[in-house]
Amino acid sequence: xxxxxxxxxxxxxxxxxxxxxxxxxxxxxxxxxxxxxxxxxxxxxxxxxxxxxxxxxxxxxxxxxxxxxxxxxxxxxxxxxxxxxxxxxxxxxxxxxxxxxxxxxxxxxxxxxxx
Amino acid sequence: xxxxxxxxxxxxxxxxxxxxxxxxxxxxxxxxxxxxxxxxxxxxxxxxxxxxxxxxxxxxxxxxxxxxxxxxxxxxxxxxxxxxxxxxxxxxxxxxxxxxxxxxxxxxxxxxx
Numbered sequence: 001x002x003x004x005x006x007x008x009x010x011x012x013x014x015x016x017x018x019x020x021x022x023x024x025x026x027x028x029x030x031x032x033x034x035x036x037x038x039x040x041x042x043x044x045x046x047x048x049x050x051x052x053x054x055x056x057x058x059x060x061x062x063x064x065x066x067x068x069x070x071x072x073x074x075x076x077x078x079x080x081x082x083x084x085x086x087x088x089x090x091x092x093x094x095x096x097x098x099x100x101x102x103x104x105x106x107x108x109x110x111x112x113x114x115x
Numbered sequence: 116x117x118x119x120x121x122x123x124x125x126x127x128x129x130x131x132x133x134x135x136x137x138x139x140x141x142x143x144x145x146x147x148x149x150x151x152x153x154x155x156x157x158x159x160x161x162x163x164x165x166x167x168x169x170x171x172x173x174x175x176x177x178x179x180x181x182x183x184x185x186x187x188x189x190x191x192x193x194x195x196x197x198x199x200x201x202x203x204x205x206x207x208x209x210x211x212x213x214x215x216x217x218x219x220x221x222x223x224x225x226x227x228x
Contacts, residue, residue: 004157009155032215034215034216036217041221041222042221042222043119043205043207043219043220043221043222044158044205044207044217044219045219046216046217046218049215049216051215090157090158094215102160102163102173103148103160103215103217104160104174105150105157105158105159106157107155107156107157108157
């Protein structure tokens, strides 16, 4: 079975400081991994994905994520947080060998960046 | 440049009523899906489609029906609404059948009394 865990419901960080939003996953095979962001009263927006290759993936708005196979993690990072980064962040996973189209989401982490 | 369009944005139903949530995309995407979002639960997949005439169940399909007669449209039908179906519903589409980079609609807030 596939699953995604986001261990923190809430992350608070000061503007200008680095931020990390954690994600761990469980799949039977090799994973496809994703991060999405949701602003209030909006649908989710794609940030970045890991398919294969370099373990450090760069995405939209200055975000990046590091794939760590031994720790089964895919943490989202940004070197310098902005107040406008405040939003709900979702990690998602799909097993490469799984039924087409089944993407599993974590419960989400609310990021608050204070001025 | 509409993307994924969902209607209605808000809906209140009484228990036992039926209704259809509409979803349309104008990007010629093969893959379309429906998710529900509940507090503390993240997004859960209800049904998905990898092309016209092809649909399959997700994690929480009970109480919902879908059909995909055209590439553009993927309506979600609630057969007999129950309070447990109170949720925010999102339609999403993707260019390829693997459903990777999803484009989401703005959501439908549904309350079942």
